[in-house]
Amino acid sequence: MELVAWLAAGLVFASFFMKTIVPLRTLAIAGNVAFIVYGLLGLRYGIFDKVLPILVLHCALLPLNVFRLREVTGNIRAIRSMQAADDAPDILIPYMTPMHCAAGSVVFRKGERATDVYLLKRGRLRLLEFDKLLPEGELFGEVAIFSADAQRTATAICEQDCEIFRLPGEKLLELFYQDQRFAFQIARRLARYA
DSSP states (O other), X not given: OHHHHHHHHHHHHHHTTOSSXXXXXXXXXXXXXXXXXXXXXXXXXXXXHHHHHHHHHHHHXXXXXXHHHHHHHHHHHHHHHHTXXXXXXXXXXXXXXXXXXXXXXXXXXXXXXXXXXXXXXXXXXXXXXXXXXXXXXXXXXXXXXXXXXXXXXXXXXXXXXXXXXXXXXXXXXXXXXHOHHHXXXXXXHHXXXX
């Protein structure tokens, strides 16, 4: 019985040295199981009343650790499946406001404070300072929202009539913190500019 107690204590102690969550939860589950066995052995050795609090504690912690481990592994699988997808604009459309911009219109200028993010639904739009023509379906303006000074790094001008969707920066940040899929897609987009 004492050997089981030391094994359980060792597993719990080792879990504190884990740097990532999956091994930590796995060791915590093993420690919970070992302590439950230790508590049940207390029945056989006539000390159940002394080990009952340990048994109750680990019976309560075991389902919590199993739930958290399943949650984390599910999130890992979800992120892996997102790596091939690029659906950030589709996620945003319900929160966006459509706007029509005539050819020659300036959507924003370099140096302006960034307050909105845009999606080019239809038309041709160029980022002048980068001489980059954006394809339809492209999200743009998000880099400035996440930058320290929140200033535009380029001027966006419509080369032909454009249908653009606009999203306030505050809503973008709210979605970034609330929706794991969206945050992952934005992180991928921002990584392109690093």
